[in-house]
Structure formats: C-alpha cells, structure tokens
Amino acid sequence: MTTTPSSTGTPALQLSNIEMHYGFVRALDGIDMHVNPGEVVALLGDNGAGKSTLLKVMSGAHKPSHGSIRVHGTEHSFSAPSDASSAGIQMVYQDLALVEPQDISTNLNMGQETLRRGPLGWLGFVDRKAMRRSSEAELDRLGVRTAPMTRPVEMLSGGQRQVVALARSAIRVNGESQGILLLDEPTAALGYEQTKNVEALIRRMADAGIAIVIVTHDLPLCYEVADRIVILNRGKKVADVPAATTDRDHVVGWITGSRASMFDAAPAR
C-alpha cells in the first residue's frame, strides 16, 4: 500500500482551506485534505458532517466559497464537473449513471466511442467490435471480470453494475496523467461477495497509480481498502490518520464527536 507522497512528492489532489456555505449554513469550514497517487483515502463522518459537499467540491459540482484546489500541483478552479473531468477527476455516483438498456461495452465507452473508418465513421457510425475489443483489453489490465460485453446492463446484478461503473471511471482517468477517482458509497446495497469484488477492484485501481477518495459509512470497507482515514465533524476536519494503525474506537469517537479533534490545541494546564 502507498501511504507516502508520489515520487515527485506532489499529491494527486490537494484541497487547501476549503469553505462552503449554503446560505447561512457553513457546510465546510477550512478543510485541508490531499490524496496521493496510488493512495485510497476514506472520508468518514456522521450524517450532515459535510462529506457529500466536499466530494461535490472535488468533482466540480460545487464551487467552494473559499479555498484552492490543486491537481498534480496545478491550481484549478472548477465551474462544472466537466472541468474536473478534464483535469483527470472522475466521480462515481451512488446511482452509477449507467444506461440500462445498453450493453456493457457501450456503457464503458460512453462519450468516448470509437467511430468506424472511412465514410461510415464520418457519418457518426460507431465501431462496436473495436469498442468491445478495447474494453476487454482495458478490463483485463484492471483484472476485472464481468458478464459478456454484449449483455445489457439491466440484466446485471447490483455488484456487476457497480464493477462496470467503477471500471468505466478507471478507464477514463487512466490516460496520460494518473487519474483521481471519487467514489460515493461504492458498496451501499451490495451483498458480501459483491462487496469483496468491489474492494478488490478498488485496491487494484490504486495499485495501478489511481488516487481514490471514498465517502462511506461502512467502517469494515474503510479498513479493508483505505490507506488513510479523514474524518469530518460538522464541517471541520477532526482527524487524518493512517488506517493500519488507528483504533476503530478512536475513529468512531471522532465520527460521533465524543473524541476531541486531533487538530485542536491541547488545553493549557
């Protein structure tokens, strides 16, 4: 597992002093957070802690009221998810955003279709065989097993759908620069076996160099895949700790607020 910065020492994604207000509600209050290439960071917190808001800031869906975002060291200002996507950040939403009647290959290639050669390509005809071949190669590289490429997504199980959605994002971010994946509750509503498959895929994607942020309420998942745990409480970061050496009771204490923030100054004696 990678818990140290990349060879250049530059985080894949770095947020500094992020604030976000919804009217009078301060949903995020001075958040500093980073994720390194090849690292999995679990973002935890109770209901209303600010996790979704922070994920939306990272994915370009929300513009923060204050603060800066750097991707591989370059400062960005996202006005829309397409800006974040261009910077190599892909978000996998809980609803997965798959097109149910279309087959796996079509879903994997959505928005990046291969056109046929010659006049048919000029008319916008897609090359389904080439798309299937390249999708199979990409999935092999990620070590992903799914149903046959021609199977419509509506015929897949919940776990298989989650794998297709994750693989689609992994393929998109695995371009020239190392990508960043944001996952919103990736194992919610999955059974034991399906959860294990998704956990294994998340680890393989990280081992391929992708930086991953997971929002979850699932502590076992967090301990299974995360290198580091970041905990929010009422819009503030209260802990940023390595998963391997942090006691679960401490994590629960930070989530519920019964444990003081590790960033608060020690009380004067």
Ligand SMILES: Nc1ncnc2c1ncn2[C@@H]1O[C@H](COP(=O)(O)OP(=O)(O)OP(=O)(O)O)[C@@H](O)[C@H]1O
């Ligand atoms: N669109 C909105 N308008 C006003 N307030 C909002 C909006 N979205 C979130 N909030 C408020 O911002 C705070 C953080 O909410 P957020 O959804 O980010 O929390 P969360 O940690 O993702 O919670 P959950 O685990 O319940 O999804 C909460 O106080 C919430 O009520």
